[in-house]
Amino acid sequence: GQQVMQIPQYQHVQEGEDFTTYCNSSTTLSNIQWYKQRPGGHPVFLIQLVKSGEVKKQKRLTFQFGEAKKNSSLHITATQTTDVGTYFCANTNAGKSTFGDGTTLTVKP
């Protein structure tokens, strides 16, 4: 997969605030996957995006793939304490997934 960069590295929010993490690439990506890793846990697949401009929603989570397919974002509306963890984006090419270094979200009750 292609190298992907994530920002910010850390995000601290008050419960109820929104949260967004960004995933960027210098090259066009054929796909983007998003994973969540809870503290002490393993990465869990959330979603895959493949189309230019694609938007997918999972309850309070909204995933977007940029028009140029060089960036993606994950937005969480009204964060809850259960949202804490590290969110990774990844790109898969020729069977190999390349992960970003993640954005770690902490939520203060």
Next chain:
Amino acid sequence: DTGVSQDPRHKITKRGQNVTFRCDPISEHNRLYWYRQTLGQGPEFLTYFQNEAQLEKSRLLSDRFSAERPKGSFSTLEIQRTEQGDSAMYLCASSLTYAAGELFFGEGSRLTVL
């Protein structure tokens, strides 16, 4: 439980010793992957198998690392002559070939090299 299982969950060893990790993928998944993860970083690709064939191995992986999947089911990852820099979480994942982007990870095997 029909998820990906890894054994052992924790391994503490002395520098220079050999260690072996085992991964049992989801039974119908024909692809199996090994990743390594250190604190504050995303999973780093090591190698992957399609059934019993090892299709790719990371160029970053030294010759001390070897992986097998002899019957296309479980896999082992062996690290010979361990070094302190090998300390990490070793994650196994599996997937279906046509859904290669959707990886199902195991709980991982944490290696500490003293």
